[in-house]
Every structure is written in C-alpha cells, then in structure tokens.
Amino acid sequence: MSSASSGTRHPVHYTTATTPDGEVIGYAWGGFDGVGWIDRPASSLSAYQAGREWYRKVDEAQREGLAPHAVVASLSREPGAGPVTGAPSVAALEELSRTVTAADDRRLLAQLHPCDSQAWQELSDAFDVLTDEDRKVGSGGGQLSREGVYHVSFPVYTKPLWRAVHALSGVGAVTPEHRWVDNPMDPHAPVGALHPADAVRAATAIVRGERMCEGTLATALKIGLLDAVALSLRTWNASRRDERAGAAGPHPGCTGGPFMLYVAEAK
Template identity: 60%
Template sequence: MHTPVRYITVTAPDGEVIGYAWGSATDVGWIHRAASSSSAYKAGMEWCSKVQDAHRRGLAPAGVLALFSREPGAGPVTEAPDLDTVEELARVVTPADDQRLLDQLKPADHPAWQELAEAFDALTDEDRAVKWGGGHRTSSGAIHVRFPIYSEPLMRAVRALWDLGAVTPEYRWTGNPLPQVPPSGRLDPADAVRAATAVLRSERFCDGMIEDAVRTGLLDAVADSLRAWHADPAIARCFAARRSGAGTGHGTPAPAAVRPGAGERAVRPRQTVFLCRYCGAGPAADVAFRAHRGLLFVLGFRRMDGPMCRVCGVAVHRALTTHTLCWGWWSPLSLFLFGPLTLVRNLLAVRRVKRLPEPGPGTLGERFDPGRPVHRRLRAYIALVPLSWLLSLIAAAVIRGG
C-alpha cells in the first residue's frame, strides 16, 4: 500500500540539491542525495538533525515541513504519492555531479597521466594473477586470516590511480552500487572515478576487491576510460549530453573544453546550474527578488534568489513587489531610498525572467502560481497614500512660499 507523503527540497547556495525532508501522517525523515558533494552531505546531516529534533519536541510532521519550508534554501511543501517517489528523486545524478568528480583529477599535463598509461600498459596476465596467503593454523591454534598477494606491477597500477586523483572522498561509495563494465567496455569518465574509488577504498575493508575488479575487467576499463577522456575531453561531453538527454540529470551538456597545447593546463568544462530551484524545471535564470518593509524606524528586508523559471520567477516578483508597494513606504528612509530601490531591482530581475521561454516539466514539485498582475492587486495601490501625502506637503510648501 502506497502512503502519500509531503516533502521539501533543500538546496545549497550554489544551487546543488542537498536532499529532501519528508513527512507522513505520523513521521518525518531526511533523504540524502546519493551523488551529492561532501559539503552538501554535511549540510544534509545538519538538516536531518533539525528536522528530527523538531518532531521530537512535539511538532506534527505537517508543522515540521511548514516550519522548515521558510528556511533559506528550502523549497515549498510538495505532495508525493509515496516515499519511493522522493527516494527516486534523491537518486538523480546530474552533469554537475559528474563534473565535480572529474575536477578531482590531476591537470592534463601532470606526470600522473603518463604514469597511469605506463603502469597499465606494462601489466601482463601473470601480473594480474593474484595469489592468496594465510589460511593456516598457527602454533597457538589460531587460524591466520587469508589475504591476497598482489604483484608489484599491479600495485603500481593501483598507486597510479590514487596519484591521479581517481580515488576521491567526493564520492560516497558505501551508499552507492559498484559501477559495472558496460557491453561497450568503456565507462563514463565520471563512473570510472566512482568505480576506482569504490574498488580501492573497499579493498581496505574487504580483501580481494581488487582481484574481483581485475577478473571482471573493471580495473582495466577504469584506466582505459580515463585515458580516453584525457586524450579527448569531448568524450566526457558526449556522456554528459547523453545523460542530460535521457532525463536523468539536472542540467545541460558542459561547454566545449579547450584542448591544451604544449605546457598548457587543460581547461575543464564547468557545469552551469540552470534549473528552477522551486519546481525543478528549465530553462531558468539566476536572479534575486527582494521585498522591503518600513515602519517608522523599523526596517525589514526579504530576499528570494536562485535559478527561477519564467513562471516561478514572475510569481515571486509579483508577490514581493506587491508586498513592497504595500509596506515599503512607511518610514523616511523607505520612502526616499529603500522602497524605490527595491522596486527598480525587482523590475530589472523580472525582465531577465520574462525573456525565458515557457519552462518544461518540473522535477521538484508544483510551480508557484503567478496570480494576478501587480497592477490588478488592491494592496499595490496602498502606495498612493504616502505618495499623496508627500505631494500634499510639497504643494503646501509651494503655496506658503508663494
């Protein structure tokens, strides 16, 4: 039986989705993104603690989500048919996730690339054969634990992967399945980093993982894939385009990389986040909208930023602009400075949003409702009260001066 849940999407300031806080009728929880960065994972641990602490203090699940949906980086409360749907969102791997792993590798002109090629080219079938030691009973009666004995050429190849940066803490291998060799024999370059990290780190906890990777061809596929990517970075762009086109990523293929000349460092492509942080649709523009409230000498400011699609951006603009028109005039500083400045900045931001085409399907939840235009909202005309008052003061001053 599928139980409906509600959730909020939490994003980092750079637009990366950290994870999802969810709530059912009786319980709350947190789901990390499996492919998120190490910094996002740490931020997710803090969110997990906050969400669970609020529930333990007696706040109902719906109240927990409503409370934290107002936090910076949190999206609106969204309904899902079941928890599996939210977990499926958390398994999404974006081109930005792939690029973060590739950025851990050494520059194109680093000697580690040459060492990787020489180490794997020198391997023979005999070098790949693994013997096992131990397993015998000692004089004390204890049985010595069996352990693999790897040849020196094979360990040289393993060290080359470490030195290259292919084993990285940016990939949480314990929470992800081990990549398998596809029928083509060529891994996605980022998957090659994932496989190298999973195999070589897990060897420290489970003897024989390197032997399994050699026997299945995974270790050679890792090296071959990284060497092919190093020789032609366009391969990485092809994989990124295929992933994005398949609908499994939150982004577009990265721009073309610059091929390095002699003595130059490779310029790696960078992923630009362009999906709406509120509904997950694209295209989106990275904009910020503001609201201001001025009550005598008490000033208040609010900001909503991040990539926004055309629909969500217009909705945020209308809501915050109407709020400013209603409440942003009731102090001297607000009347002459902060109120007009906020309106102008919002106008410039919404022009960028309106130039976008209509967004595609959302992946994070329902879009904001733009509602009525600002000029058709009664609250927007409350600004006429202080403006009329100002004009009357000016008129009175002119009359007295005359």
C-alpha cells in the first residue's frame, strides 16, 4: 500500500503515523512529486489494517486539491500523527520504512508457544528422524492426458517432510503477524545462525508461500533454510526452558495459551 515513487530524488516532508501503543504504522508524505503513503512491511497485522485508513486519508486530502505541504500539515494534526519532518527523498523514506525494530522481533516471538511441551517435542522428533530420502523432492504432473492436455508439473514431498513442516505451525512459528507477501523469502542460503524472530518470519514465508506458490518449500529445503529455521527455534525454546527451570515456581506465561508475558530477546 504505497503511492510512493522510489526513483524520486526530491526532498519531501512527512508525518509518522503510530498506533496508541507507539508502533509505527507508516508515513504520509508530500513533495515535488505529489503526496503518498508508505507502509512499514514489518509492522503488525493491526498496524497494517490501520494503515488502510491512513491511505484513505491521504487519498481524500489529495482529492481536495490541497498542495502537498498542506496535505502533510493537515494529516499531522490527526490522532496518532507526529510532527512534520523532512526527508531527502521518497526513496530515503522507503528505506526508513524497511527498518525492523526490537519490538517487531518481540511481537513475533510472542506468537510462539514455549509451554506446549508436546508441540516442541513433535518439532524435535520430526526433524531428528528426517533422512536424505525423506528430503528428496519428487515431481508430479507433466503428463499428456488422453484429451491431449499437459498437466502442470508440481513438487511431491514425502510424508516425513510434511510432518516436519506441520510441526512448525504447532509451535506457533507460522503467524499472520508476519506479512510474508510483503516480505518475500530470501532465496539464498542463510549465513550464520538465524535470530529466532527471523526463524518465525522464514517459517511463515515457507509454509504459507508453499500454498500460494508450489516449490517454495523445495527451495527452502535446498538452500538449508528449513533446517536453519528448526535449529533456531529449538535453540530458542531450550534456552527458555532452562530459564523457566531455574526460576522459582512456574512462570505466569505458562498458565495457558500463547506465551505472551515473557519474551526474552535472543542474542
């Protein structure tokens, strides 16, 4: 949801829109090239939905025929808007919108269920028993039917591999809080260990991406991303488990439901 032109180099003025709890929703800007709205790709689902209303406000202000600086000044008086600020270009503002904050990471980690020991055991078991044969991706379709029509080919995954993939959902690593459509999966092999929040992002992109574009899982498997995700999540959960074991009494985050009260930032 952006009417920005990333190629512009002209200075712009903008106002920052935030939620009541301080999360940045996006930026309404105005300048030589007109006015526009820029989302934050890493924002929460609720912030993204709030951004739709801001997009509408920008569009309405533009239709009123106001000058770009007047549009921004008007929007800066809306609830949740910040003061009018300058930026060297729309491209610089788009770059700012791609900033991922510690709060973004904490929100994704809060989707995990560290107190569901059965789900985490299933994740460990499913990945531990995967063999090289289980990891092989077959191919279906591609044949010529009796009617003379070729069926589109598609990847065929083994049951053990599907078990491992489904286990990611079981621990809460596949979440609508990561807008994977706006954050495509990196097609390159991961470098180093994944931050657990990045593992949640990758797990969501892999599982949901496969439903929309067959072969996403095959790519993640080939470059080692799927295994990196599982290792990161298992390491994170093990560290949380050790911390809970060393605490006096049960932690309130384990009284039921998703683990929302205690999310230690993994290093």
